[in-house]
Amino acid sequence: MGELRLMKGNEVIAEAAIRCGCDGYFGYPITPQSEVMETLMEREPWNETGMVVLQAESEIASINMLYGAAGSGKKVMTSSSSPGISLMAEGISYIAGSELPCVIVNVQRGGPGLGTIQPSQADYFQSVKGGGHGDYKMIVLAPASVQEMNDFVDLGFELAFKYRNPALILTDGAIGQMMEKVELSDYKPRMTDEEIDEKYGSWSTNGKKPNRERNIITSLEMQSDKMEAKNKRFQQKYAKMEVEEVRYEAIECDDADYIFVAFGSSARICQKSVELARAKGIKVGLLRPITLYPFPKKVIGEMAKHVKGFLSVEMSAGQMVEDVQLAVGCSCSDAKVEYFGRMGGIIPSPSEVVEALEQKLIGG
Amino acid sequence: MTEEMIIAGFGGQGVLSMGKILAYSGVMAEQEVSWFPSYGPEMRGGTANVTVIVSDKRISSPVVNEYDTAIILNQQSMDKFEKMVKPGGTLLYDPNGISRHPERSDINIYKIDGTIIAADLGNVKTFNMVVLGAYLKAKPIVSMDSIEKGLEKSLPERHHKLIPLNLQAVEAGYEKLEVVNEV
Structure with a gap:
């Protein structure tokens, strides 16, 4: 430890x-x-x-x-x-x-x-x-x-x-x-220059070695066909991230009728809101995206088939809610998607979030 | 056991460091802890407050809207936080500078003359430790032993010579807690 x-x-x-x-x-x-x-x-x-x-x-x-x-x-x-x-x-x-x-x-x-x-x-x-x-x-x-x-x-x-x-x-x-x-965490040693050459020598600019061509780092490409090819390669890389790197935490979602979607400090607030709502008999869970890109849209789409609604809780005017809507919409589900949040540096309180759930999803 | 508390007063009264020592004492007693401060302009002369949670369970939200305990050290904080104490909860305050005393009858109310006791000890800077001692009498959530370890951990080594004085202040506060109302 x-x-x-x-x-x-x-x-x-x-x-x-x-x-x-x-x-x-x-x-x-x-x-x-x-x-x-x-x-x-x-x-x-x-x-x-x-x-x-x-x-x-x-x-x-x-x-x-x-x-x-x-x-x-x-x-x-x-x-x-x-x-x-x-x-x-x-x-x-x-x-x-x-x-x-x-x-x-x-x-x-x-x-x-x-x-x-x-x-x-x-x-x-x-x-x-x-x-x-x-x-x-x-x-x-x-x-x-x-x-x-x-x-x-x-x-x-x-x-x-x-x-x-x-x-x-x-x-x-x-x-x-x-x-x-x-x-x-325990200390990891910094990589030596030799290790960097060995691992990243194919692209890093640490001086040309006799056994290879020089490396050039630039984002500039004046030929459109080459620039498009570069973009296509980037897109493939992003697609791979979307397959391999999605991370999230699901808390009390198994039996849930409603799901809070929240990340970072809002997710901490919502954990308390889950406790408060469950004490009132409302079956609610929390889906916490850990990677915001790639976004856990697949798991939200899956959940949408079983739950009545999602409440995206954010300290913004409602941004992530658009990605939740997209994920739910793509799964052809009737689950409702609503947003609740505060702005300007105000942190929503756990009970405020429960009230929003009751008003926007359960009551409405 | 979960204790959700707020310590609120003026910047410079040692509000944040009192919370830190308490949080560290919780760590020493193998509890889960969170320490969430107000930060920014209010630290420079205005009101300062910190939410401290000590629990034997994983802490969900570090921000809460009602408290098991409020330690109140100025009038602005009394106006803001008295109403946010849970029914049956605890309010501890220093009457120095308080013009409107707490009025609720559904909570435990305690008083500590921290300003005067610290001055009697010969070091007004020990004020926050006097208040901490009074709090521990009202709510013994951590042992005196853990407080000593918490002080060792949270004070830089060059200030360790001040630990005996701080512990003396904690004990003075512990002895001099006054009961105003108990439910």
Whole structure:
């Protein structure tokens, strides 16, 4: 068993990065995620594992540092919060278009614009439908506990390298700022340059070796037929993710008449709502998507054949609900799909969610 | 056993660190814990609060809308949180600076003169530990032993010399809890 500590979600992101053998972090401070870089700076991992930690002059600079460093086959990451992620959108599209692995953490706050520093989940569309330009997808992981903030850093890197694609950890100010017990992962050594050459030499730009052609990393392709072929390859990669990487947790769904669909901190609220509703005799379960892309549409479609309705609970104006509707609609089910949520940094209370279930699905 | 509580007062009173010590004490007693703070502008001079949950079961929501216990350390928090205590629950407050005392008759109400007791101990910074001691008298959810271990874990090593003073404050609070109303 790993080391047990009481830590904030943001601190855990930093600690997990060091322990999983991350080579570099490039970031710029913003509330409510500043503890990520603060913790890294306090821990001074450059003395311990050799990991580089650098405060860039802006989010735009950090994402482009990440782009460059990822091109050398290193394990690199950045973190920010909503407005900062918007600034990074162009770079993220370039990284996806150049097929490079990296981990990006978004500790969401309320928007639009400068918005508020309180928690929100309104960057769902930005995370799963694009954000930057072009036909690209990121693997999006949504932790619902401080423990998962630890676990998903390593998982994020694993998936990013498996698909040579950016992976996003989509969390929010609530999980970032709260403390829970966490079992920290054991240390993994950073890869040596020789190991990187051996594993990623076919694409990484670490200097041309005599036994191979030079590697070129670019998202630019001026010939349309070649660019289309590249896009088709990307789409095949995304299709493979949709087959192999869907992750979710189903809580008390087996006998349920109604299902809450919620991710991250909303899923924690809904767990309590399940307890409260079941105490009232309402058979409700919780489906928690862990990967937001790829979205667990198949399991929702299956459930739609047996339940009366779904309530998508989000800290946004209703974004994920569109994916739930699509999944239910595609299964030709009559199950109702409704949304409930709060915005602007307000966290819905567990009993508010039960009231919404009663009003929107049971009563209506 | 599940204890869902809120500690609320001004920034600088030690609200968040009191919650942290309590949470760490829960960890030491092999309980599940969550610590969810208010963060942002309210930390700088305004009201600060933290929701602490200690349970022998997996904790579902770290955010709740009613509390087993509210520890209230200023008037704004009294106005906001008195009504959010569950019937039969517990409210502990420091009367210093309180103009409207708690009015409910369906909850246990206790009082601790934390400000005065801490001043008598010679260090007003021990205020939050006095309140913590009073809370443990009203609700012994963790042992004194776990509190000592929690202090060791949550204070940086350079402050470990202050642990005896903090424990003295916890004990003073424990001794001086006043009952206002019991149901």
